[in-house]
Amino acid sequence: MSAKKSDWIDWLKTIIITVIVIVLIRMFIAVPIVVEGPSMLPTLENNDRLIVDKISLVFKDPERFDVVTFHATEKKDYIKRVIGLPGDNIEYRDDQLYVNGELVEEPYLQEAKQKLDPNATYTTDFTLEDIPGGSITVPDGHVFVLGDNRKNSTDSRHLGFIPLEQIVGIARLSYWPVTNIGIVD
Template identity: 85%
Template sequence: MATKRSDWIDWIKTIIITVIVIVLIRMFIAVPIVVEGPSMLPTLEDNDRLIVDKISLVFQDPQRFDVVVFHATEKKDFIKRVIGLPGETIEYRDDQLFVNGEYVEEPYLQEVKRNLDPEATYTVDFTLEDIPGGTMTVPDGHVFVLGDNRKNSTDSRHLGFIPLEQVTGISRLSYWPVKNIGIVE
């Protein structure tokens, strides 16, 4: 009889420890999320499932071209790509990205741009002064983000600069659907 009771106690301890570990991982290390909407096409599709890395933000701020998750409102998180970092000037001219006056290639958009009508523009021209709260440079403690689907994305062009404290994680891995399993680039 004592063995059965001991077995039950061991099972309960195991379950409690497992729950605690899962909660700690979700709070501080990584969390699964679901992509909602077309704003990150062609990189991410509606209903893709991702693992978002939270722990790396403890050690460093997001880097250019990281795909980040941030609080857009109290109840809604958005997924977008970091384009501008604090202190940088950002400009789109003739469908090309310029950071601090230097052309910067966006490899994740090459295929979609190749398939465009030669007369079409994927990203409409703008400078940081054209966006809400516009300034000459990205303010300290903020990033400038865009969706990869430039024609259908609510991003910094509409929301303004994103405070770093609102960034909750960096999308690292896509795990569903199976055809999209891999590193988020």
């Protein structure tokens, strides 16, 4: 076999192996996504680029306050924050989150709340019974999600509870724009 043909075969093998590795990583480990719209402001901005971890969902369900992507429709994925876990009773009263009757702080909203008129509310009052498919608690196998931009977000208040099997992954890293590089909080 000539050296030229051997080089060509080596290059072809390298390209095929690289493509296989990339496909496997995207299918099972991590995937890049682009944030579309303002629903996660101030945490994430429109056109931010993130790495979403898919592999950790094999070992455990998302935790409260994880930022997750999920299949909202057959063609559209949304990115929101997990607020309620299976069995939780979620309520917003006087712009405060209550989980199972206990007040829970949301430090990721402090910046946005400080910019509000003192008499304005960031999150309107509701209980789980008020949402589509409403119940007293988050059903088994589901989560309750909200966008951080509570006044401009299509989330569980409109979509209802999100089945765990629709969750694609957990947003872990922001890599673009460069000024926003870091761990997703």
